[in-house]
Amino acid sequence: MYNRILRPLLDNDPRKTITKFGIKMRQFLYPLFKKVVPLTIKRKLILVSRAEIPQKPTIFISTHEFREDCEAAYNAAGGPLFIVNGSVSIVMNTFDGITNWIVGMILVDRANKSSRKAVKAKMIYALKKGANILLYPEGTWNKSPNQIISGLFPGVYEVAKESGAPIVPIANHREKDSIYSIVGSSFDVSGMNREEAMETIKERLSTLRYELIEKYGQYKRDNLPYGSKLDSLWNDHIDALMAEVPYYDYELEKHTKYREKGVTLPSEAFDFFKTIKPSIDTAFLYRENEKWWGNY
Numbered sequence: 001m002y003n004r005i006l007r008p009l010l011d012n013d014p015r016k017t018i019t020k021f022g023i024k025m026r027q028f029l030y031p032l033f034k035k036v037v038p039l040t041i042k043r044k045l046i047l048v049s050r051a052e053i054p055q056k057p058t059i060f061i062s063t064h065e066f067r068e069d070c071e072a073a074y075n076a077a078g079g080p081l082f083i084v085n086g087s088v089s090i091v092m093n094t095f096d097g098i099t100n101w102i103v104g105m106i107l108v109d110r111a112n113k114s115s116r117k118a119v120k121a122k123m124i125y126a127l128k129k130g131a132n133i134l135l136y137p138e139g140t141w142n143k144s145p146n147q148i149i150s151g152l153f154p155g156v157y158e159v160a161k162e163s164g165a166p167i168v169p170i171a172n173h174r175e176k177d178s179i180y181s182i183v184g185s186s187f188d189v190s191g192m193n194r195e196e197a198m199e200t201i202k203e204r205l206s207t208l209r210y211e212l213i214e215k216y217g218q219y220k221r222d223n224l225p226y227g228s229k230l231d232s233l234w235n236d237h238i239d240a241l242m243a244e245v246p247y248y249d250y251e252l253e254k255h256t257k258y259r260e261k262g263v264t265l266p267s268e269a270f271d272f273f274k275t276i277k278p279s280i281d282t283a284f285l286y287r288e289n290e291k292w293w294g295n296y
Contacts (some may be wrong), residue, residue, distance in 0.1 A: 002092060003091065007092075010107055010109055014121050014123075014126070018129065023082075026131075033102075035168060036059050040071060043177050043178060045181065051168075053186070057130055058165055059127070060135075060170055061167060062135075063136075063172055064136040066244075075174045082104040082131050083105050083133075084119065086110040087152045088141070089252075094247060106123060106126065138150050138257075149209060150258070161197075164190055167201065169184040170184070171205060191203070200257060
């Protein structure tokens with residue numbers, strides 16, 4: 001299938017993609033969506049806790065790392081909202097694109113600079129028209145084995161500052177047949193500078209995510225393998241997650257992870273390894289259980 005009717009959502013003019021009528025209709029139909037959305041996935045959605053939600057247009061931000069985290073975050077938010085979606089290939093080629101549009105969606109082409117710029121204006125426009133929005137500041141799935149939250153795009157701060165909307169963090173954790181969600185307290189970043197705001201946002205998301213891992217995670221550190229076996233276990237886990245999503249754009253996702261200025265990737269830090277000639281003096285660097293130079 002190809003969802004040609006959704007192409008207009010890529011227009012950069014907010015007035016052509018978001019309307020007051022569309023916002024009101026989705027608010028009216030939310031009681032129905034609330035019942036239907038959990039039925040569209042196979043896993044059980046469990047809301048662990050939800051702090052008080054502001055009674056005004058709000059920016060919901062969610063962790064991002066598996067197929068159903070959109071449905072989980074929508075369910076956890078407890079109210080109608082527009083989902084900021086950057087997976088154009090999935091939106092245009094699957095029924096998920098249609099369902100996202102029905103409940104409310106702001107579409108952005110992450111491979112297009114003008115579209116990335118326009119999505120900020122669309123989010124601000126939607127908030128000022130009375131809508132809530134849901135976005136993923138990590139930009140792409142967190143595939144790191146050691147980062148609770150990966151780098152965050154600063155666009156969320158810019159939208160919050162210009163719109164004056166509060167931010168509400170949501171964390172999700174998938175364990176076997178269940179998805180656990182927790183909604184944290186709202187906070188305001190309009191009086192902060194960008195560095196302070198982004199640190200606050202990351203701290204709030206990380207704390208919620210850690211709470212879920214600590215309470216519902218099944219793996220214990222003592223039970224994990226070491227070295228290459230651990231590498232294989234994690235890589236197989238990530239491959240299995242991506243295989244669940246039809247039309248997953250591997251190349252796009254690989255190049256859309258946020259990277260702060262001055263941050264050196266492990267693969268770059270150990271790039272010198274490629275130039276080392278094997279010898280008795282350098283043999284220790286080739287030990288299989290110390291692959292520090294991985295890509296994650």
